[in-house]
């Protein structure tokens with residue numbers, strides 16, 4: 001049997017380019033070891049961590065996909081099931097049990113299957129556990145989310161509304177502002193067009209910020225932290241403003257605000273042991289909120305395996321609204 005995968009030809013430098021990728025075709029043995037499954041890709045996730053995770057050129061680009069089981073030597077999965085696994089940008093995969101997250105067709109219909117790598121996948125779990133566990137939001141508090149129209153940020157804002165918070169967001173276009181407002185965000189600003197970030201933050205959150213979910217980092221994050229209320233909580237989720245930077249980032253220091261306001265700042269990665277065993281809880285709650293109409297899902301879908309690099313570069317450049325995903329089959 002033949003498989004195809006996308007690999008990077010060399011380490012990324014700055015914003016990745018289409019010429020940094022190539023497709024490789026090879027034979028794949030169909031015999032499976034105990035616990036393995038053989039799958040055919042349905043959709044592929046393009047996520048920011050792929051830009052910064054130091055995987056070498058030559059191997060399939062890392063990442064999550066939803067795939068159909070073609071054969072199984074794992075009692076949890078049967079031929080025909082749809083699963084979400086960490087098989088990378090590859091069409092036919094042999095997958096070990098440890099890389100397979102869950103059966104997607106138990107919770108999603110065929111039309112919504114791309115949500116397996118979005119709201120019910122890694123980004124959804126990041127929003128759910130990262131925000132609720134680290135920020136501990138209370139009713140009436142003000143929550144700030146940057147990258148607020150993306151996969152994680154758009155979900156964090158909606159969870160914050162469910163918890164009775166005032167939600168302030170920022171993002172990179174007026175179309176994205178309209179989207180965030182349609183989700184229930186109370187105030188949103190465009191960080192690309194505002195003359196002064198401190199003034200925009202003050203205007204949108206005049207009473208200060210209690211919880212900050214940081215997707216972006218850099219000076220924008222420093223400006224937000226400098227307007228936090230006493231005992232505020234900061235979840236450091238990502239720092240996408242630095243991922244393509246060719247020179248070291250610079251920004252105002254935050255220690256004076258951290259000390260004087262007694263802030264709590266904590267970084268996390270969703271595959272930590274403290275979250276992994278709780279993923280079924282996250283999937284169940286997010287599914288429930290979607291059914292109840294409390295969480296709305298938006299995706300930017302690119303068609304075709306060969307267009308995965310284009311979708312990835314587009315996501316890093318801000319082209320996506322909601323989750324960026326590639327539909328293959």
Ligand SMILES: NC(=O)C1=CN([C@@H]2O[C@H](COP(=O)(O)OP(=O)(O)OC[C@H]3O[C@@H](n4cnc5c(N)ncnc54)[C@H](OP(=O)(O)O)[C@@H]3O)[C@@H](O)[C@H]2O)C=CC1
Pocket residue numbers: 047048049122123126147148149150151152153170171172173176215216236237238239240241242268269270271315316317318319320322323324
């Ligand atoms: N800690 C963890 O376990 C996880 C962390 N993350 C992190 O969460 C963040 C969001 O990820 P995700 O929701 O998947 O991605 P998004 O869907 O939000 O897509 C990326 C977005 O980042 C924004 N962006 C790009 N460059 C910049 C910049 N220089 N300054 C500000 N914004 C920028 C763009 O939106 P715009 O138009 O607004 O600029 C773009 O659309 C990332 O930092 C990611 O690394 C994600 C998953 C897990």
Ligand SMILES: CCCCC/C=C\CC(=O)/C=C/C=C/C=C/[C@@H](O)CCCC(=O)O
Pocket residue numbers: 048049052053086098099122237238239269270271
């Ligand atoms: C593990 C990636 C660390 C890079 C941190 C960079 C930015 C933050 C971010 O975006 C984190 C993303 C985390 C993604 C986690 C993916 C794992 O669940 C992959 C697990 C691998 C496997 O299942 O074999």
